[in-house]
Amino acid sequence: MSFKIAIASSDNQTINEHFGRARHFLIFDLVDSRFTLAEVREIASPHCGGVQHDAAAVENIVELLSDCRLVLASQIGPRVIELLRIKEIKGYAVSGLIDQTLARLASSYEVKNYLKNLE
């Protein structure tokens, strides 16, 4: 299994989108101990159109990202965190430059342990 990260970003530079409002997710994959862009995954209909959250739409987005281990967005609600957790995906609300964050992640224990278990 690969180590994929989904990032919600509207400008491809910073993590600046809410989970629910993102129109697409940047999917990064771990290649040779670095994260590189693998694809841009479109979201058919982002669910945060108004105040009421469409539960089914959220579940769909989570399903769409089920091959990822981490999901990063500028905001993620507690219900989404729980839905992700059920699929053994970790969700974090963070902001900042994508490059820096990925470099940090590449040297984190999450990745180290993953690589260790591959051996």
Next chain:
Amino acid sequence: MSYLDNKEPPKREDRLQARIAYGGSICGLAKGKQGGCIADQERSFTQGSICLLLPGLAMLNSLPDSVVILHGAIGCGSCAHSQNANVRSGGNIRWGRVKDALWLSTALNESEVVNGGEPKLEAAIREAYRRYRPATIIVVAGCVPGIIGDDIDGVAARLQGEISAKILPVHCEGFKTKIWATAYDAVYHSLGRNLLDDPEEETRIIPDELEDLKEKHRLSRTVNLMNVSSMGRVDEQELERLLRSLGLSVNIFPVFSKPEEMYRVKYAALSISTCPTHDDYILKHLQEKYGVPYILQHMPIGIENTNHWLRDVAAFFHLEELAENIIAREVAELEEALAEFKPLFAGKKAFINAGEIRAFANAYLLTELGFEIVGIRSFHHDEFAEIEYEKLSKIAGQDYVVNIANAQPFEEANLLKKLKPDLFLGHWNGNATAAKLGIATHVIYNTGLNYIGYKGVYEMARRVYRQLKNPSFNRKACEYIRLPYHERWYEAEPFSHIKAQGGVNHA
């Protein structure tokens, strides 16, 4: 898929939307002004607190014939030195023998942190078995193995074949959750995954229908009473007394009970919790998997709460009338005995800080004794507290502050300076702030004292009475001892450091 199919239980922020940062009021909470759900806020200033390792160890160190192996850095889990006192007195009162708790530390050093600690843990388990021959070896993971990727479940599975002691892996990685009550889930998770299988059956050669019937009847009148170390033996005895007066026989789990007998928890007519914060995880599992129903509301602290609790149990067994008789008699006796204390309490202001349900239950108790509640702090919030908010707002003369916090005495100091209560009830290591402000205090949790049931009300009244009768110690001390806060902090808004996740402070 059950939670217990995974290696680790989910953290409570996710499973129960538990929260630790909030400032508001009892009436506000009762009306659900937060839309029924408190936002997951943070603090921009925090003070050190406890983590799930501490309550976890408190339970695990009480299990007889066991060795606890703390897999972590040197000194992690040294809190056991303090819990040892409970193990000594708890063992003495139950078995007439004073014995120190037995815990080991793999004391990971720098090189093991870098290279991994699994080999050392394996060797430690083997050595512990050889030396102590325990019935159970409990392997507790602290922060460090959680980060460096040591797989304690894997190690336990690998070694179980060669060791006849039952190896229980328990996950207590403190950085993984803000809610230390996750400890109860962590311990129950391991107990649920490893100890509930029936031992090899003894089949009766000659079937005995009468014996079978007797056994069935006995079990239909047997209840599980859950205790995760927040009740001492004297409290257990009070509840046993009440349950026996309903004709029930009681098995107490898990503290101080033999791990090899925990499977019996499946064979009861009903599981009774004294605190939803503690037991919801395991009781839901016991019902889903083994069909054991449960009761999970009303902590029996205070008269009305004890009445509710007893009525709930009685209703399950269709013994409502018997319960009412018991209650009428108990309450009459109790009220008579309380009469000598109540005059001193009338109109005195009280402030409480404790675990979620315990804080609210005690607020109800103190109101029954004649105190006016001026503030409550509780260690976390989740849905189980909602009924408590409702109960309290109904009997509150005036609205008062409720602060949800994982300790954070800076907020407490600020509130106490403003509210100036006559009495403070605080948790273990939670009374010194009030004491240093000259307030009469009493500890709200101590396994050597009565807190539960009707007896608990009386004993609490008695203890609080003597504290108020002579509060000289704290009162004098506060003239010469000060807290470490700037004066300007006391003038600030107490909740000015609570903010939305990743957001700005409320000013």
Next chain:
Amino acid sequence: MPNFIERPRYFCALGGAMETITALPGAIPVLHAAPGCAGNITWTQNGGSGLQVGGYCGALHVPCSNVQEKEVVFGGVDRLREEIRHTLDIIAGELYFVITGCVTEIIGDDVRAVINQFREEGVPIIHAETGGFKGNSYYGYELVLQSLFKNYLTKGLEKKKNKVNLWGIVPFMDVFWRGNLEGLRLLLEKLGFEVNTFFTQDDTLPEIQKAGSAALNIVVSDLYGVEAAELFKEIHGTPFIVTPLPVGPSATHEFLRQAGEAAGIDPATVEKFVTQEKQRYYKYLEPLLEGYNDLDLQRHVIVIGDANYAVSLTKFLADDLGWLPELVVFSDPLNETQQQLFSQRFDLESGLQPVVVFETDTSEVIRHFKQNWPEFHGQKYYNAFAPGFVLGSSLDRELALSLGAAHLSVSFPVANRAIIDRGYTGFRGGLRLIEDLLGSCIAAR
């Protein structure tokens, strides 16, 4: 290397650091660590430090960044920066001392960079890297001292003759730390020294900052703080002597002789002072001689303690009280070189030669005893270990019980005593210890 330590008799390095900083007047420990560390340390004090928990800013009042999974993955320096910023606002202190726990060290947060930023703003702030896995609480103490000497003490001060710094007694680990430090301070002051002991009520941060002007440093421990003394010498040029913790008249005589010699005080002055003090000491003991002998209060004793107490208690018992130390157990984890060093500390005046072992695990002590004392086989004439005494920690009560011996808790953990300003150092400390030992022997009288 053992695979585990049974019931370790100490905290982690972070714990030692936190309690040492709490003991410094006006200093605020600021933890960059996981949320449970302060609580674990507080509970440990509660259980083992003679009912002493926290201080001015200790226990659960200590600011802590409470790092969570998010910080573990993405780094915690931003959180730390925010935490320090607000600490300065809320907590009133003269020195802010940032220390790190396991988690933040493993993930490699650059704490130094954050501290430097604040230092540039003129904030009195220093730090030490005290990740729990680096060692136990004694090591945490050592790291705090080293950082103070390096980052807080003023450099290049002119040396003042007769000014001394004294350390080697670890706050809260030695539950008698306050009385012990004060006792030695008073003695040295009587001899004409100007003394800094860092942690007593008479010590202040401004004075501590000038500690570099001391002409001599005295470390009353073969182990705790010796590296710091070497660093002090390197940075501030002050020489140091190492003596065992002086408990009772014999050891205190030697301590004062060495201190006097190192400071260039006339030996005759020292001897005169010692004689006066011994006079007082024995005058106090005078009426005890009757009962001590009539009640036959001499004891066979097993001593179990850390590197300080194992040595100093044994010396006092043998050479001053006339008891019979049969077995001495060092409960600290010591390497071979250290073990060699300590084995040589038992050149007792009385000529006794107790068996010395190095054992971290409480339940193994009985095995050492059995290996060195003849077993009872029901023989008519048996040289029993009676009347016996176990002088150790509260965890050694089971041993005492099994041997039918009396017991007193002195070394960590001390769970069954309340210690406030009691000390065992010096001459008067010896009297305190005799009171407590004999009190234990006659408790059922």
